[in-house]
Amino acid sequence: MDAVNDAFFDGRPKDPEDGTAGTPSNGKATLGQILLAAEELWPESLAEDWDEVGLVVGRPAATVSKVMFAVDPTLAAIEEAIEWGAELLVAHHPLLLKCVHSVAATSAKGLAVHRLIESGTGLLTVHTNGDSAVGGVSDVLADAFELEDVIPLSPAARGLPEEGIGRVGDLPELVTLGNFAARVFELLPSVAGGVRVAGDTDGLVRRVAVCGGAGDSLLDAVRASKADVYVTADIRHHPASEAREAAIEGRPYLIDVSHFASEWLWLSAAAEALGNVLADQGYDVEIRVANTNSDPWDFILTPGGD
Template structure:
């Protein structure tokens, strides 16, 4: 399973890239699964029981009895991603972010969410969401970030209630070798998909960091856990002004630590897609199923460009 990192490529180039990513073929004794059978395998990897109570995960649209020959992975169920999946002939689109997180009274195609639903149904493509369950599960979003950054001895920041010891929100681990905050910020920048906002860092650029906490997506709700973990630096996204300011002020009492590294919400979660696609492909194959799986290379970060001093 291969995937290219999102970029600002043209629509035609991106579609070609995504087509090239579809490498798995139904061969030999492998059979085509139904959507219901894919859902059973999916549940083994990312159990819905791990989702937060406020979340909306699981099957959004699709007939369980329909055959699934192609699966498409993406972060956001936006129009261009749905068109990409349907255009590639996928029978299932798996997204990290929910389409219907908040209640709706209509899915008429006059609104953008209704338009997405109609495009999926008319194109014969189901929609499945793995959100906070994919954040908490072993091999989930934060696990992948920790792996990409080279962290060792990784454990959850906020262990899941009633779950395995390895399950929960966020992760914390240590670098094989200590480095300066500036060097670590560069490592994070190099690991993330290219987006307009780049990477922002708060702290002493010459400060030494070793223990690192991470959380894919918006992670300012885990500040208490980060402090309790003894992390030197925290990597997450969507840091609002007041929580970030208060976090930094409190850090002054502990030598400025933990430092903060803010990344793109989209970018931090896109890293999970190739790993998730590979894990699903392996487990489906183990069950005797053959499915083609592709990862979208569409950049669905909402920001297009950024202005900085001197530009």
């Protein structure tokens, strides 16, 4: 991830005028200093207008020696972070995306807030800003699929030309849809839902569009990109049906994967990128990826299954 750091980090960022980032001591970082590093990598200005990103729980002056990354801030992921001794959990998905009027511990989200505060564990959300940034969720997918000449599927309104939601690029050589789908299945973590495919298994594909997370709202952009196949998650019935009806010679084919799985690959890359930035600044912070599988499904029944 050195390319990410070179693109976004050219020296220690200055502390905010209010001093909330704190002062390092003997290589220790404050939460505020980690927030500055995260902003260099995943600027909040790249977040979609509807999104809620940034610090959810935590004091910027608190010292942080351990950081854990997770897709979802579920109670299980929070407990894993607390047990390890992390002072910060970086979650891709927001804990409080919709308006709330209570964080009483009588609800799961309220209990999550209580556990975080009581344990002294901060929570940072890096969502659509993490999707859009260079080295973000879809860039990691594109790299995993070995795509070349990659560009954003939907360029960012506020950002660099290479930033935006989704990516589209070309495979080094033509492959069948069946073989490419098998590669997708092998690269992503195993979850109950598996991988669903719409299209001719023997059809040839080379141009590939990807979007980590729910991406059926980008189907018009996929068609405009002339992609042979689109890999994303949570494709709903009607958008999938309409896409197949409007397909030209069956394309774009569709590969529907687990929302969790499509974003899980980013965690290690994000942890490495943050670790590199902090190390360059002289901070000694241990970073790891949570083992918690937050995919919500446990098993699936299919026709003809044993």
